Amino acid sequence: MTSPEAREKAVTDAVAYRRELVNEAIVEQLPVEHPERLYEASRYLLDAGGKRLRPAMVLLVGEALSDVVPRSVDYRAFPALDGDDIDLMAAAVSIEVIQTFTLIHDDIMDDDDLRRGVPSVHREFDLSTAILAGDTLYSSAFEIMLRAGATPDRALSAMDVLATTCTEICEGQALDVEFENRPDVTTEEYLEMVRKKTAVLYAAAAVIPAHLLGADDEVAEALYGYGIDVGQAFQIQDDVLDLTVPSEVLGKQRGSDLVENKRTIITVHARQQGIDVDGLIGTDDVDAVTEAEIDAAVDRLHEAGSIEYASQHARELTERGKERLSVLPDNESRTRLEQLADYLIERGY
């Protein structure tokens, strides 16, 4: 039995190795070219960092499926299940580009000033440039996915997943906004919102390599389910971290979800316990809230068992997701995917 620390080190090392390669590929796939300002704005948030968890998932799923020795393989000429070569790295970059487009547009909608420790794109540039940078990344992601170079039927499946995923992300974001004005959101509604807003992109990251490499439908379906489960767990953990991690570590005000009346599984549970969730914080201005107010609100949520309920739910989703990986060959990359699932809910920020 590996210790939790050794397990976490194994997965963070695995992600870090792939992150460097993903970062190099981003620069290649999205060069800053004419018109420069547009591409500078499009690259700005990509260059500001990010854990690259989703592209790492694309690469790990590919490795596990094709049963290759990790770190020995060229992702740009990656063996499909029938021996064809594809550019798996292009698919990984495409997923990260979609994620970045959604962050840029979400930051406009939420009027957030900071992201990844730097100004949001609409703050660093301006509203028009930020909208346009997001739009540019949107179609670029489709272009980059096509560069994977799979056979037409496989490439088409990947494009289909990508398009459906993007539509669902928009639906999820719309639900998230709608819920701010609806106190009576149920756990089922919250989970639907989280599935669309967050989990489907993890599911795309897990299933697209299966399509590109020519895996069976049954395998693809299981991988999609893995992505949904661990993606929902990831978002629930995000909700928990928003309350429990100091602002300076979080890179934004702790408790901002509470201040902005975002519905989370925590507040939905608390409301069912009779807590006046909207009354927990007296302001809806993130700049006006005090640490003491947030401490008191978090204490109430702990007392009601709401934070523990959320953590427990995330843990169950994670276990279910890991079980789905049994369709994969038993190899090192599959182990990393299991550890990645754990990491998504054990990470401190």
Added chain:
Amino acid sequence: MTSPEAREKAVTDAVAYRRELVNEAIVEQLPVEHPERLYEASRYLLDAGGKRLRPAMVLLVGEALSDVVPRSVDYRAFPALDGDDIDLMAAAVSIEVIQTFTLIHDDIMDDDDLRRGVPSVHREFDLSTAILAGDTLYSSAFEIMLRAGATPDRALSAMDVLATTCTEICEGQALDVEFENRPDVTTEEYLEMVRKKTAVLYAAAAVIPAHLLGADDEVAEALYGYGIDVGQAFQIQDDVLDLTVPSEVLGKQRGSDLVENKRTIITVHARQQGIDVDGLIGTDDVDAVTEAEIDAAVDRLHEAGSIEYASQHARELTERGKERLSVLPDNESRTRLEQLADYLIERGY
């Protein structure tokens, strides 16, 4: 020889017939479903009208290529060149949906209040909903294009064109904004901007049916060129109309391009004739400008020959575009495409 009136009637009738079918297909392809407000916002501008010139072009090119009898054919089960059936109407709707997404986001960037005689989406709804409605249409267009059901290699070519087109539209819009602060724009730069911002979507409308139906590369290339030529001519005519058509017919303030310092082929030409273009109108507020100021500015541009220069350039592009259609079988739909090219620069608004 047909009279210009008879020619215009032939093409407007042809477009009107296809518009009705396109409108029905839009409702089928983009039903208002959960979350309703998002889909209401996404459909709002589509339902407000529009000439449907681009989807009509998709259908006419398909008819001409497959040499079918117009108005006898089911666009949802349309014969490809080798006898396969495809849903050509889905491709037509996809192009219109892309056009609508760009209008919604452009209206935000330009902070325009009106579009097609109704409030712009960010005015009727709000900024967040408008961004999200545009984003939803964006990926929906890719989903709808996939529903054409062509063979994988052909479908993939269509998706490739669609993705590249969207990226170029973003680049064109970025150039348009950049040019507002640059008095020294050349005719070549203007034409590049117009090619990307406007013409590539006409080119996509013309070439995608060729890909989906299995036409030769040479035919596809000629059709793409047709779209670029007539699309550029269309935009130049738009620039002319902005100056010459009364505000009430235009549906927005006449001369708004001048007020907002938009570079057009007219102002680029005028500047080369030594006219102080930025000084023609004393305000940059569309609500503050007077009709007399605009009349005086338009007189100066007429005197400099700039409006005539633009019209002449549009006419030459149109003729070149029509010549490219010689790759098509000589049939009624090809004649309509020639007339459509003329219509794009002869229309009064």
